[in-house]
Amino acid sequence: MFLSNLKTVRKYVYNYRWTILSGAVALIITDCFGMSIPWLIKNAIDSIPAQKSNSTLFNYSVLIISAAILQGAFRYIWRLGLFGVARRIEYHLRNEYFTHLLKLQQSFYYKNRTGDIISRGTNDLNAVRDLVGPGALIFVDTITLITVSLSLMLYINWKLTLYCLIPMPLLTIVIYYVGDMIERTYEKMQQKLADLTDRVQENITGIRTIQAFRQEENEIRRFSKLSRNYVKYNIFMARVNGIEEPIIFFISGTSMNVLLYFGGLGVMNGTNSLGELVALSGYLMLLAWPLFGLGWLVNMYTRGIASMARIDEVLNTEPEIFDNDQCDRSIEKISGDVEFKGVNFVYPGKTVPALKNISFKIPAGKTLAITGPLGSGKSTICNLIPRFIEAGSGEITIGGHEIKKTPLKILRESIGYVRQEPFLFSDTIIENLRFGDNSADIEKIKRYAEISKISGDIEDFPEKYETMLGERGVTVSGGQKQRLAISRALLKNPKILIFDDTLSAVDTRTEEAILSELNKIMKNVTSIIISHRISSIMNADEIIVLDGGEIIERGSHRELIQNNGLYARTYQKQRLKFELETLE
Ligand code: ADP
Numbered sequence: 001m002f003l004s005n006l007k008t009v010r011k012y013v014y015n016y017r018w019t020i021l022s023g024a025v026a027l028i029i030t031d032c033f034g035m036s037i038p039w040l041i042k043n044a045i046d047s048i049p050a051q052k053s054n055s056t057l058f059n060y061s062v063l064i065i066s067a068a069i070l071q072g073a074f075r076y077i078w079r080l081g082l083f084g085v086a087r088r089i090e091y092h093l094r095n096e097y098f099t100h101l102l103k104l105q106q107s108f109y110y111k112n113r114t115g116d117i118i119s120r121g122t123n124d125l126n127a128v129r130d131l132v133g134p135g136a137l138i139f140v141d142t143i144t145l146i147t148v149s150l151s152l153m154l155y156i157n158w159k160l161t162l163y164c165l166i167p168m169p170l171l172t173i174v175i176y177y178v179g180d181m182i183e184r185t186y187e188k189m190q191q192k193l194a195d196l197t198d199r200v201q202e203n204i205t206g207i208r209t210i211q212a213f214r215q216e217e218n219e220i221r222r223f224s225k226l227s228r229n230y231v232k233y234n235i236f237m238a239r240v241n242g243i244e245e246p247i248i249f250f251i252s253g254t255s256m257n258v259l260l261y262f263g264g265l266g267v268m269n270g271t272n273s274l275g276e277l278v279a280l281s282g283y284l285m286l287l288a289w290p291l292f293g294l295g296w297l298v299n300m301y302t303r304g305i306a307s308m309a310r311i312d313e314v315l316n317t318e319p320e321i322f323d324n325d326q327c328d329r330s331i332e333k334i335s336g337d338v339e340f341k342g343v344n345f346v347y348p349g350k351t352v353p354a355l356k357n358i359s360f361k362i363p364a365g366k367t368l369a370i371t372g373p374l375g376s377g378k379s380t381i382c383n384l385i386p387r388f389i390e391a392g393s394g395e396i397t398i399g400g401h402e403i404k405k406t407p408l409k410i411l412r413e414s415i416g417y418v419r420q421e422p423f424l425f426s427d428t429i430i431e432n433l434r435f436g437d438n439s440a441d442i443e444k445i446k447r448y449a450e451i452s453k454i455s456g457d458i459e460d461f462p463e464k465y466e467t468m469l470g471e472r473g474v475t476v477s478g479g480q481k482q483r484l485a486i487s488r489a490l491l492k493n494p495k496i497l498i499f500d501d502t503l504s505a506v507d508t509r510t511e512e513a514i515l516s517e518l519n520k521i522m523k524n525v526t527s528i529i530i531s532h533r534i535s536s537i538m539n540a541d542e543i544i545v546l547d548g549g550e551i552i553e554r555g556s557h558r559e560l561i562q563n564n565g566l567y568a569r570t571y572q573k574q575r576l577k578f579e580l581e582t583l584e
C-alpha cells in the first residue's frame with residue numbers, strides 16, 4: 001500500500017529495514033500488552049463471586065500493573081526506532097533534493113519559481129516524512145489493534161460484538177468522503193503556499209524597488225490577497241478535519257450504548273457475565289483510537305502521496321547538461337584555444353535566434369573582445385562556453401576538444417567567468433574569495449585582491465577580510481562587487497577568463513589600472529572581454545562587433561577604425577564625450 005507511489009524513498013526504507021522491522025515488532029508487542037489488560041480485568045471480575053481470600057485479586061493487579069509497565073517500555077522502544085528512522089529518511093531525502101537542485105541547468109530555474117522549489121523541499125518533504133514515520137506506524141498500529149481486539153471480542157462474546165459493529169458502516173463512508181476532500185484541498189493548499197512563499201521572496205529581494213516606487217501599500221494588498229487565499233483553503237481543511245472527529249465520537253459512543261444495553265440485559269438474564277461486559281467495553285475503548293487512526297491515515301496518505309509527487313517532479317527532471325556517453329574521460333587538462341564554428345542558438349520558447357552562424361578562433365593566451373548593442377547576443381556567447389546553455393547547432397571546441405565531450409568538471413574548472421552583476425554570498429570576504437580556491441591562504445588572497453584593485457577598499461572595512469557581506473554585514477557597491485568577483489575568478493587560476501561587461505561599474509581610471517595588472521598575469525590566459533567602452537577593448541587581439549546575433553564587423557582596433565562602421569562611429573562618439581568631460 002505505502003511503497004508503490006513512494007519509489008523515491010523505497011531505497012531508504014530498505015536501508016533501515018531492520019530498524020523498521022524491530023520497531024514494528026515492538027509496536028505490536030506494545031499493543032498486545034495493552035490489549036491483555038481488559039482480558040485480565042474480565043478474569044478478575046469474573047473470579048470475584050468465587051473468592052475466599054484476596055490473594056487471587058492481588059495476583060491480578062500485579063499482572064495488570066506489569067502489563068502496563070511492559071507496555072510503556074515497549075512503547076519507548078518503537079518510538080525511538082520508528083520516529084528516528086522517519087527523521088533519517090527525511091534527512092536523506094532532503095540531501096538528495098538539494099544535490100539534485102545543484103545539478104539542474106539554468107533553464108530549470110527560469111521555468112520554476114524559487115518559492116515553489118523551496119516549498120517542495122520543506123513542506124512537501126515534511127508531509128512525506130509524516131507518511132513514512134507516523135503514517136506507517138499508525139498503519140501497523142491500526143491493523144494490529146483492530147484485528148486482535150475484534151478477534152478477542154468475537155471470542156469473548158460474538159453476539160454482543162456483532163451488535164457493537166452495527167454503526168460501523170457509517171465510518172467507512174466518512175473516511176472515504178473525507179479522504180477525497182482532503183486530497184483535493186491539499187494540492188491547492190500547497191500551490192497557494194508556494195505562491196505566498198514566492199511573493200515574500202520577491203519582495204525581500206526587490207525591497208529597494210518597492211520602496212523607491214512607493215509600492216508598499218500595493219504590495220501589502222497583493223500579499224494579503226494571497227494570504228487570504230491560503231487561509232481559505234486551510235480553514236476548509238480544518239472544517240473537513242473538524243467534521244471527522246465528532247462523527248467518529250458519535251459512532252464509538254453509539255457502539256458503547258448498544259453494548260451497555262444488550263450486555264446489561266445479558267448480565268441480568270445470565271447469558272453473559274459481568275466480566276465479559278467490562279472486557280468488551282474495554283476493547284471498544286481501545287478501538288476508538290484506531291478508528292481515529294484510520295481517518296488520520298487516509299489524511300496522511302493522501303497528503304504524503306501528493307507531496308511525494310511534487311518532489312518527484314523535481315527529482316525526475318533530468319539534468320540536460322551533464323557528462324553523457326559521448327564524454328571523453330581521458331581528457332584531464334584543456335589548453336586555452338577556443339573556437340566557435342558556425343554556432344547557432346535559440347532560447348527555448350523563442351523563435352528569433354539569439355546567435356546566428358557565429359565563428360571565431362582565439363589562440364591560447366590571446367584576447368578576444370566582443371562589443372555590440374544591448375541584446376545583440378554577447379552574454380549568450382559567454383554562457384555557451386562553460387555549457388550553462390547548450391548550442392543548437394555548430395561546434396565549440398577548447399584545446400581542440402569539443403566541449404560536449406569534455407568532462408564538465410574539467411571544463412568549468414578551467415574557466416573564470418565574471419558577470420556584470422556578480423553574486424556574492426552572505427559570508428565573509430575571505431570565504432567569498434576562497435570560492436575560487438578553497439585552500440588559498442591569506443597571503444595569496446591579498447595578492448589577488450591587489451590585482452583587481454579591491455585590497456584598499458577591503459582594508460577600510462571594519463574587520464578587513466573577515467568582514468561579513470550582504471544581509472548580515474556591509475553592503476558593497478556594484479563596482480566593489482565586480483572587483484571582488486574578478487579576484488575570485490582569478491584565484492581559480494583559469495585557462496580561460498571571461499569578463500561579461502565586468503568593469504561597467506568601475507570608473508575609467510580604476511579600469512585602466514586593473515587591465516594593466518591583468519595584462520601582466522594574462523600572458524598565458526585566453527581572455528574574452530565584453531564591454532561597451534571601446535577604451536577597454538581596443539588592445540584586444542581581435543574585436544568582434546555583434547548586432548542582432550550576427551557578427552557585423554571584425555578585426556583589430558585599427559582595421560575597424562578604417563572600416564568606418566558601427567565600431568568606428570561608437571569610438572568617435574565615446575572619444576568626443578571623454579574629451580568634453582576632461583574639458584569641464
Ligand atoms: P547581450 O548580452 O548582448 O545584451 P544577450 O546575449 O543577453 O545579449 O541576449 C541576446 C538575446 O537573447 C536577446 O534578444 C535576449 O532577449 C535573449 N535572451 C537572453 N537571455 C534569455 C533567456 N534566458 N531566455 C530567453 N531569451 C533570452
Ligand code: MG
Nearest residue numbers: 378379380501
Ligand atoms: Mg549581456
